[in-house]
Amino acid sequence: MPDSVTITDNRTGKSFDLPIVNGGVDANEWRTNLPGVWFLDPGFGATASTESSITDLDGANGILRYRGYPIEQLAEQSTFLEVAYLLLKGDLPTQKEFDQWVYDVTHHTYIHENMRKRFYEGFHYDAHPMGMLVSAIAALSTFYPEAKDIEDRDNRFIQINRLISKGPTLASMAYRASIGMPFVYPDNSLNYTENFLSMMWRVAEPHYDPDPVLSRALDVLLILHADHEQNCSTTAMRVVGSSHADPFTTTAAATAALYGPRHGGANEAVIHMLRRIGSYENIPGFIESVKNGEGRLMGFGHRVYKAYDPRARIVKNHADDVFKVTGRNPLIDIALKLEEIALEDDYFKSRNLYPNVDFYTGLIYQAMKFPMDMFTVLFAIGRMPGWLAHWNESVEQEARISRPRQVYVGPGERQYIPLDQR
Numbered sequence: 552m553p554d555s556v557t558i559t560d561n562r563t564g565k566s567f568d569l570p571i572v573n574g575g576v577d578a579n580e581w582r583t584n585l586p587g588v589w590f591l592d593p594g595f596g597a598t599a600s601t602e603s604s605i606t607d608l609d610g611a612n613g614i615l616r617y618r619g620y621p622i623e624q625l626a627e628q629s630t631f632l633e634v635a636y637l638l639l640k641g642d643l644p645t646q647k648e649f650d651q652w653v654y655d656v657t658h659h660t661y662i663h664e665n666m667r668k669r670f671y672e673g674f675h676y677d678a679h680p681m682g683m684l685v686s687a688i689a690a691l692s693t694f695y696p697e698a699k700d701i702e703d704r705d706n707r708f709i710q711i712n713r714l715i716s717k718g719p720t721l722a723s724m725a726y727r728a729s730i731g732m733p734f735v736y737p738d739n740s741l742n743y744t745e746n747f748l749s750m751m752w753r754v755a756e757p758h759y760d761p762d763p764v765l766s767r768a769l770d771v772l773l774i775l776h777a778d779h780e781q782n783c784s785t786t787a788m789r790v791v792g793s794s795h796a797d798p799f800t801t802t803a804a805a806t807a808a809l810y811g812p813r814h815g816g817a818n819e820a821v822i823h824m825l826r827r828i829g830s831y832e833n834i835p836g837f838i839e840s841v842k843n844g845e846g847r848l849m850g851f852g853h854r855v856y857k858a859y860d861p862r863a864r865i866v867k868n869h870a871d872d873v874f875k876v877t878g879r880n881p882l883i884d885i886a887l888k889l890e891e892i893a894l895e896d897d898y899f900k901s902r903n904l905y906p907n908v909d910f911y912t913g914l915i916y917q918a919m920k921f922p923m924d925m926f927t928v929l930f931a932i933g934r935m936p937g938w939l940a941h942w943n944e945s946v947e948q949e950a951r952i953s954r955p956r957q958v959y960v961g962p963g964e965r966q967y968i969p970l971d972q973r
């Protein structure tokens with residue numbers, strides 16, 4: 552039979568065929584024929600946890616498409632809010648649909664005053680903005696108890712709208728709290744990205760006018776981060792969502808997963824690494840230390856991409872536009888040289904390690920004056936529509952509760968010995 556694999560259980564001599572459909576084999580067929588034999592797949596390297604029609608990622612060829620549209624076209628021609636609509640609804644909006652969506656997002660950016668007065672002010676003066684963001688998103692669930700009704704599609708989209716609208720408000724509040732500055736209320740006359748920049752940077756001016764090059768660059772970075780199929784945080788979203796927790800609590804779990812340095816925290820780690828390297832002459836020594844296993848080249852490598860990450864190429868191309876406004880980030884020269892040397896080195900070539908999206912984003916954020924502990928927060932704002940699109944898709948799929956198996960390798964039965972006899 553073409554497009555299938557044949558499995559033989561050598562204990563019994565019994566064979567069965569597993570059809571290959573869309574590049575996968577159905578685990579139910581396996582389970583039926585081989586009950587009690589589990590796939591041992593830590594990190595899910597060979598396990599597809601779901602079917603999805605949101606993002607198509609071909610890591611071998613460096614291809615990324617949202618709902619079929621190449622990331623390069625979206626980054627060039629679309630806006631973050633249009634991409635969010637595309638991810639969530641499945642198709643690009645008409646003008647009328649888009650205007651309504653922009654209106655809805657713009658008019659739900661405020662958050663309850665208790666969050667501002669009591670919640671944010673309760674954090675320690677130097678609290679990390681990601682820690683504040685994770686807890687603030689979870690706290691929103693207490694203001695919207697109706698969000699628990701996840702079976703109602705209209706209700707789901709009201710909560711999705713709220714999360715996309717309030718993400719930048721919560722994020723900028725986390726930043727302002729971390730530096731002891733008063734919060735800035737949303738400004739409905741600005742677009743999504745401009746409003747975020749206003750809430751971040753506005754001081755005493757009556758109206759904040761962001762630089763159009765910087766707000767467009769940030770919009771493009773948000774587009775590039777908007778989805779990336781079953782990554783760690785999106786998997787957290789689907790797993791937690793499968794218990795039917797409300798979308799605020801579920802999104803807080805995804806945001807928590809993003810916090811780690813191997814996922815959304817890598818852009819911050821790249822800047823630390825470039826600073827440590829400090830100058831060209833230290834690059835070869837640094838590369839040697841990575842090859843000797845003394846740490847990783849941050850911003851390089853990816854579980855799925857075994858070619859150049861297409862997002863990294865777009866970010867790299869945008870860096871010059873930003874630097875024309877902000878002045879050149881001196882670390883870019885070290886990054887470019889590091890990339891050049893690594894891409895010629897057998898260690899990186901043989902393992903298919905290329906720059907990922909995080910290699911250059913931090914340099915742009917830094918040039919735009921974002922403090923390093925805000926980098927992952929920016930990633931979270933961008934990823935919000937992707938998380939929510941996957942959450943909505945999994946609810947519509949009536950996904951079973953996530954519950955993997957384990958291969959137990961601990962001790963067999965032992966008899967309890969009372970404490971005083973041990």
Ligand code: CMC
Nearest residue numbers: 813814815817847848849850851852853854902907908909
């Ligand atoms: N520097 C040096 N060696 C590396 C790196 C790196 N950045 N990444 C992987 N390797 C080596 C690794 O040591 C292993 O070598 P060996 O086969 O000799 O043991 C081999 O390459 C395969 O690595 P792996 O750890 O099995 O790969 P993984 O798919 O489990 O990890 C990764 C993927 C992204 C966690 C990893 O590449 C990494 O730690 N990169 C640095 C952190 C980073 O840039 N993360 C951002 C990811 S992109 C944004 C996002 O989606 O969140």
